[in-house]
Amino acid sequence: MRKKASISRAVRDALMVRPCVVEALKMNIVNYSALARFLIDDVEKRVGSKVNIASVKMAIVRLARYETAQKKSLEKSLIRVIGASSLTFVDDIVVITLWEKGAYKMMSKLFEKAEKARFFQITQGVGHMTFIADNNVYEELRQEIPSNFIEAVIENQTAIVMTSPREILETPGVVSYVTSMLSSKGINITQFISCHTDSIFVVNKQDAIQVYMILNELIEKFRRIMREQG
Numbered sequence: 001m002r003k004k005a006s007i008s009r010a011v012r013d014a015l016m017v018r019p020c021v022v023e024a025l026k027m028n029i030v031n032y033s034a035l036a037r038f039l040i041d042d043v044e045k046r047v048g049s050k051v052n053i054a055s056v057k058m059a060i061v062r063l064a065r066y067e068t069a070q071k072k073s074l075e076k077s078l079i080r081v082i083g084a085s086s087l088t089f090v091d092d093i094v095v096i097t098l099w100e101k102g103a104y105k106m107m108s109k110l111f112e113k114a115e116k117a118r119f120f121q122i123t124q125g126v127g128h129m130t131f132i133a134d135n136n137v138y139e140e141l142r143q144e145i146p147s148n149f150i151e152a153v154i155e156n157q158t159a160i161v162m163t164s165p166r167e168i169l170e171t172p173g174v175v176s177y178v179t180s181m182l183s184s185k186g187i188n189i190t191q192f193i194s195c196h197t198d199s200i201f202v203v204n205k206q207d208a209i210q211v212y213m214i215l216n217e218l219i220e221k222f223r224r225i226m227r228e229q230g
Helices: 002-016 019-026 032-047 053-083 100-114 135-141 166-170 174-184 205-229
Strands: 086-099 120-124 128-134 150-163 189-195 198-204
Touching (some): 002 019, 002 032, 002 053, 019 053, 032 053, 053 174, 053 205, 086 135, 086 205, 100 120, 100 128, 120 189, 128 189, 150 189, 150 205, 174 205
Antiparallel strands (some): 086 150, 120 128, 150 198
């Protein structure tokens, strides 16, 4: 019994470092025997002894059933959250990254500008801060921020804000699902910010319409599924 548990654990560990294979398992497009043969050496190293390939295959089958069930449950949650979301398009924004010490010195001015900004976000990292503002605010600030405070400036950006129900706070994989979809279309996300129920995707202005259409089509698709499911 202990050996079976060890094999199951070893198979899971061997697969978890191969996320593409796990995704294929969830889609039920894997030849279990072939995968068992592929993993056998890795599993034996993790177990520390020779193992029966049939035992490895059985462990893979059990894991596949579990992952498939989890995927179906997650998909239902994703459909509910994304289908209940809405989009806001914010054009003509700029991403400015300041060195941390300089940012602290400019903080009062930044918040002063934030009060009248059409769009304003601040994110603190390690050693620097990034703020995203509409172009009008940036034009005012650029005259007041010393050049040695600035680490980088990215102009001609657009923010697509996806506002979701509170359920997103407890639903894993929503952001991963959306960003993977955008990545598969060759879209580069300049900045991503999560603010409570808002997921903010900052992208190049030239990609903005495509991003909006992709997300809008996804939301509409999931809304149709929700209606069909009642």
